[in-house]
Amino acid sequence: MSDTAGTTDPTGILDEAFERLHGFGPERLGRLTNHAPMAVEALAARGQAGAVHRWLDRYAPKLEDLPAPVAPITVAERHTALGDPRRAADWIGHFGREIAARPWREVLAEWWPVLLPGMCGGSTHPVIRVGHAVRALAGGETTPRLAELAHGLGYWAARHRPVTGLAPLPGAVSAAEALDAVPPITDRAAGGFPDRLARVRGLPVWAASVTDPDQARRALAELVRAATHRYATHGHGDEVMLVHAATAPNAVLRALPALPRALWVPSLRAAWTASAAVTAMYAPDAPVAYEPRGSVAAAEVAELALAHGDEHVIKFTDTALDIGDERALAAALRAVELGEPLGWPGGRPVAGPR
Structure with missing residues (x-):
């Protein structure tokens, strides 16, 4: 990554x-x-x-x-x-x-x-x-x-808004398993983000034992990868909001090199809370089967995101390209399929220099 x-x-x-x-x-x-x-x-x-x-x-x-x-x-x-x-x-x-x-x-x-x-x-x-x-x-x-x-x-x-009072729930070893263990909030069809966030009562414990900065960085990268992969099968729960389960922790990961190492562990914990909370608020009732997309070039995926034009698709594709594996690129293509295109006057835009 x-x-x-x-x-x-x-x-x-x-x-x-x-x-x-x-x-x-x-x-x-x-x-x-x-x-x-x-x-x-x-x-x-x-x-x-x-x-x-x-x-x-x-x-x-x-x-x-x-x-x-x-x-x-x-x-x-x-x-x-x-x-x-x-x-x-x-x-x-x-x-x-x-x-x-x-x-x-x-x-x-x-x-x-x-x-x-x-x-x-x-x-x-x-x-x-x-x-x-x-x-x-x-x-x-x-x-x-x-x-x-x-x-x-x-x-x-x-817009600073702390999340407090969350009950620690049984977790899992891997980030992917921990995201799967996140319990959905009640009445997921009602309310915007602040209202839904208030209904998040507990989240699984994951990576709580991490105390080493380098281990925290690796765990954060694992979380970004797991949340990105998960979009390929769960993004239909909310095609817009679920991208943030990946893009928010990736923003933290990108900031780590500019931060003192002493801040890396708390950064991991905050990123997990945010990613898991988004998952709780917007995950679908059931996943769809994973659909392999075969060999697709990263440059082609970037072009498709630009042609689509939606800001969330562009940003999620950017995160998927950080990972770069087949399932991440498939998740980006899934976002292209699910999202509402921005639309371009005169048709598909011409790409800039590479």
């Missing part, structure tokens, strides 16, 4: 896209997430930078302007303002100033343990945005990429 490579884009298109997007808020219509920064980074990372602006032309009309700030975040508010979505612009401004004043890895290391317990806030999208920003920065510390990290961290702080 490729969790350390940065997003290199000699065309400069990714930075242009970030600059284009930073006048928009992290959400729209009250709670829906602005996925564009994550999707354009994924496209650039997969050699599709040439299609980024055309994709944005199609997606950007959905977006809303960055909300007006309330007041600068003070030292006294650093914890009390966590989880207040009305302060999104304030938090983005706060992290912008922090990152301008000192190295971004230092800021990330300070705030990661503060934000980590609230990883499920915003339906896990804030941590995913941060993971994409960290990968972009690994490919070059440009001003737009630093600003993107500030937006991601600010969104995470504004």
Whole structure:
């Protein structure tokens, strides 16, 4: 699994896209997430930078302007303002100033343990945005990429939502078996993500005995692989929301190289809670049989995701390509089949340089 490579884009298109997007808020219509920064980074990372602006032309009309700030975040508010979505612009401004004043890895290391317990806030999208920003920065510390990290961290702080009071349930040895052991919540047809999350009462214990950072990293990679593979047979439970069972822990995995090793074990535990909670909230009543897809090239799968255009399909395919095995690519193709295409005026887009 490729969790350390940065997003290199000699065309400069990714930075242009970030600059284009930073006048928009992290959400729209009250709670829906602005996925564009994550999707354009994924496209650039997969050699599709040439299609980024055309994709944005199609997606950007959905977006809303960055909300007006309330007041600068003070030292006294650093914890009390966590989880207040009305302060999104304030938090983005706060992290912008922090990152301008000192190295971004230092800021990330300070705030990661503060934000980590609230990883499920915003339906896990804030941590995913941060993971994409960290990968972009690994490919070059440009001003737009630093600003993107500030937006991601600010969104995470504004939507911070801890998950507490979960009963530890019998677990399993492997991540795949542990995901299979996750009990579904009651009344899975009712409510959005916050309401469903409140109905998660207990999750299986998995990897709780891990104390070594390197072991935690391996376990996290195992979780990403298991959740990605599982989508091939369970994605029909909710074709959109179940991608986050894989993309959220993968965002954490991508961030690990930029974090102190002391934070890797708690990162694993938070990622497991998020992935298992999403599984509990949206898993189907029964899986479908796994359908092998035979030999399919990773580049072809990336092209199909771009042609489909849906932001969740693009991001899930990006995670599946990190794994790269036959079942992961089959899961990405399953997402292409299940998801609603974004649609492209004039037909299928032309891919960018590889």
